[in-house]
Amino acid sequence: MRKPLLSLLLPAAAGIAFLALWQAAHVALGEDLRFLLPAPGAVWQAALDHRATLLRAALNTAEGALLGFGLAVLVSVAVSVLLSLSPWVRRALYPYLMAVQMTPLPVLAPICVIWVGAGLKSVALLTFVIAFFPLVVNTTQGLISTDRHLVELFELCGARPWQKLLLLRGPAALPYFFTGLRIAATIAPIGAVVADMNAGTSAGDGGGLGFQAVIFASQAKYAALFATAAATCVLGFALNAVVLLVAWLSLHHWHDSYERTDR
């Protein structure tokens, strides 16, 4: 039982050290410059003071992030299957997939607003755009990387294309899919916050963390701004934790990336 304990103690110790450094830096800045780096305690206090606002904003952002992320998962799986059909399909479509990925969010945001209006729909759509690319690239790579002998085995057994996809290519692509999913889960909340800054709205309490950050900044509430940053981190961690759990459940009993427990 020493290892699990250590794996809890280490990050905890690192966290305490980090907070201490932060506090020291805050003190070292001197009276005039302290506003640049609010003390950890002040940030905590700000989080408490604004907890209702932050919670509502976090839930709004989470909703947009999850909608976009979920949509990205569904669409990317479908598109990956399409792309895996032939190298010609890939050659024809990849440049356009990349073009979408390469257009910066702040440029896409006003277009989204024109299409679906500011607020949740725009945030979800922009998050979708951000999360889609790593998912589709990894999943497609997984679908076309199946062991050649296994494909031949299936062909010898008279497997139909859908059997090959469901029983062979799909499961074989799972580790790749989860690699894409972890990247997507990391950038989706960031995307949602940026999208919210550029295409969000506070109408009907619909503002998210991005919107809230803009407001706090304009009011010079720096401690609250740091608390907002922390809230976006929590959101990202939560989504990552869920993805890691699902990946573990799907892969741990067979995939080499997970330690064997039966040594």
Next chain:
Amino acid sequence: MSAPIPVEFRDVAKRFGDGPPVLQGINLAARAGDLIALIGPSGCGKSTLLRLVAGLSPVTEGQVTVDGRSPGEAAGELAFVFQEATLLPWLTVAGNVEVPLRLRGVPAAQRAEARRRVLELVRLGDRADAYPRQLSGGQKMRVSLARALVVSPRILLLDEPFGALDEMTREHLNEELLGIREATGWTAFFVTHSVAEAVFLANRVVVMAATPGRIHAEIAIPLPYPRTPDTRLSREYLELVAQVSRVLRSVEATAGTTPP
């Protein structure tokens, strides 16, 4: 009506694209129950020959027939064992063995029964719930063999199946394979790099030459079945091993030179 010839090559040639011939002038007929060992320098087309029988690759010239039909039509009679175990890592041993039956739409109860039968044959009845990564190399190969046998094939194609295993494991598996053959009865092509393995298993050893791949000689192995570990100590066995080795060495010495 006489039974059709299980596998027959008639004047077969094979090229990939517009490359040089990989196989040329192949004439070979397997009789029912034959266990034919194919041996020859690496790159002489042994794997390609098996793939022609399996219908995984088309012949360029001539004809390959399986039970008098084209390989594609006879696919149901065939099973292939690759050099690597090529198991699906996300399925248990039981799941892996049942794959060929699942793909053919066999109902679950029948699948389970067939799976239990073949896992007994390869002495892995107690590992049905294990995942491939929990198995040794020899055990994985046994699962691969069980997966081939589960469809009760009439023709078995084995491409260096035990090539990656240590000598002891390989000898055990050779003996087991012959035991299984007594119980199930199929016609087999067995590619190997080991003269000892070829002589121990086969009733016919076909020695191939390279560039282009062709049949150099065929040596009959008249040792009676069942063959046991004692067979390996018999004088006839040792003489046959020496004979096949000599033929193989003469082929390897001329490897790379163009044939007359």
